[in-house]
Amino acid sequence: MNLDLIQSTKNIIQLAEDVSKKKFQFVEKQDLAYFARVKPARKNMPFHLIYYKTEHNELINHLVVHECGHIIRMFAVPEENRLIPKTNNDTKRTSLTEIEGDINKISSSMPFNQLAQIVNMWYSGTVTQVTNQPPDLMIEKWIHDDYQDLRELQLQSIIKQHDESIVALSNRVARLTPRKIYEVSNVMNYCFFKYMGLYLNTNFLQPYWDFKYKRKGEELARITLDYKDDYLGDLEMINKWAEYLEITNWFAWTDFENVPPDYQNQF
Numbered sequence: 001m002n003l004d005l006i007q008s009t010k011n012i013i014q015l016a017e018d019v020s021k022k023k024f025q026f027v028e029k030q031d032l033a034y035f036a037r038v039k040p041a042r043k044n045m046p047f048h049l050i051y052y053k054t055e056h057n058e059l060i061n062h063l064v065v066h067e068c069g070h071i072i073r074m075f076a077v078p079e080e081n082r083l084i085p086k087t088n089n090d091t092k093r094t095s096l097t098e099i100e101g102d103i104n105k106i107s108s109s110m111p112f113n114q115l116a117q118i119v120n121m122w123y124s125g126t127v128t129q130v131t132n133q134p135p136d137l138m139i140e141k142w143i144h145d146d147y148q149d150l151r152e153l154q155l156q157s158i159i160k161q162h163d164e165s166i167v168a169l170s171n172r173v174a175r176l177t178p179r180k181i182y183e184v185s186n187v188m189n190y191c192f193f194k195y196m197g198l199y200l201n202t203n204f205l206q207p208y209w210d211f212k213y214k215r216k217g218e219e220l221a222r223i224t225l226d227y228k229d230d231y232l233g234d235l236e237m238i239n240k241w242a243e244y245l246e247i248t249n250w251f252a253w254t255d256f257e258n259v260p261p262d263y264q265n266q267f
Contacts, residue, residue, distance in 0.1 A: 003052060008147045009061040016048070016068040020075040024048045035060040038067035040074065042257055062143070062157040065150060069139035074256065077231045082256035085131040085238075087124070094249045095123050102178035109176075122181045127251045129185060130242050133192050135234040138227065144199045155200050162196075165189045166207040183213050184245045190217030191224060220244055 003026060005013075017023050020040075025047035035056040039049040048071060050064060074082050096103070096119070107115055143154055167173065168189070174182050190211060193204035208214060223244055227237050235253070242248045 003056075003060065005064065006058075006061050006149065008149050009065050012065045012068045012072075012147070016071045016075075019072050020048065022046070022048050024050050026050045026052060028052060028054055030054065034063065036063045036067070038064065038071070040071050040256075042259060059153055059157045059160070062150060062153045065143060065147070066136070066139055069142060070135065073135060073139070073231045073234065079256075081232060083235060083253040084256050085127065085251045086254040086258075087127055087251050091127075091249060091251050092123055095126075095247070099178035099180050102180070106176060106178070122178065123250070126181055126184055126247065129188050130245065130247060131238050131251065133188050134224070134227075134237040134241055135231075137192065137195050137224065138229050138234070140196060141199055141229075151200075155202065158196050158200060158204075159202075162193055162204050165193070169207060169211065183216070184247060186211065187213050187216045187220055187245065188241070190214065191220040194218075194221050195224070 013024055022041045023046075027049055029051040030053060032051055032053050034053075036050060036052040039051070041048045050067075052060065099122075103115070103119060110118070140154065140158070143150055166189075168177075168182070168186055186208075190205070190208050190213070193208075194217065196202070197204040208217070211217065220241065223240055224237065226240075227233055239248070242250070
């Protein structure tokens with residue numbers, strides 16, 4: 001392993017191994033979109049996998065710890081409660097029906113092949129966001145409260161995430177994005193960064209001052225106050241977010257072990 005991780009990161013990796021009864025294997029992979037990605041082990045896998053780029057900076061500590069947080073939360077509950085989101089042709093068809101009018105408008109200014117690729121990105125990105133951001137909130141709170149030496153790296157990492165997210169507020173993005181996708185994604189970001197600001201004592205909401213859907217962001221934040229801080233609470237809050245945002249039928253739940261045979265090779 002070529003990763004020079006700080007002691008708290010090593011301790012959290014050990015905690016994840018203890019809870020899950022599986023070790024981690026580190027795999028160098030240059031074409032990752034981020035510095036690191038963690039793939040939790042299924043029954044037929046001997047290790048959890050941490051893929052990482054050779055070229056990275058110290059923020060990799062926060063990324064690895066955050067992903068370990070997901071593993072710790074999931075493996076802390078009985079196996080029958082380890083549900084994960086899934087999508088299929090039916091859920092995708094439902095989402096496309098709801099944004100079909102906007103897609104038709106956008107199609108006049110974009111080649112079909114490019115549009116098809118972007119539509120898939122809109123759909124998968126929205127599902128990933130709604131099924132990850134609620135537990136992300138609890139994991140970041142845990143990191144902040146329990147690992148003081150990670151706070152500065154956490155802040156830098158969240159600032160980077162914030163800078164990337166606020167690009168989606170631009171008028172250009174609004175014009176080229178179906179209204180529902182634009183609204184839902186930015187409402188979730190508003191809620192996420194409202195809580196991140198409270199945890200990290202940082203004003204992340206200034207770019208959202210004139211945000212058209214600010215009221216909805218505040219309402220989602222109010223809903224999030226009622227959070228039971230464990231994996232079952234994650235599932236419950238994800239469903240609450242999806243219900244409020246009216247995207248409940250954009251995904252379904254399946255057993256953690258119910259994955260494709262090539263799961264280990266998917267990115």
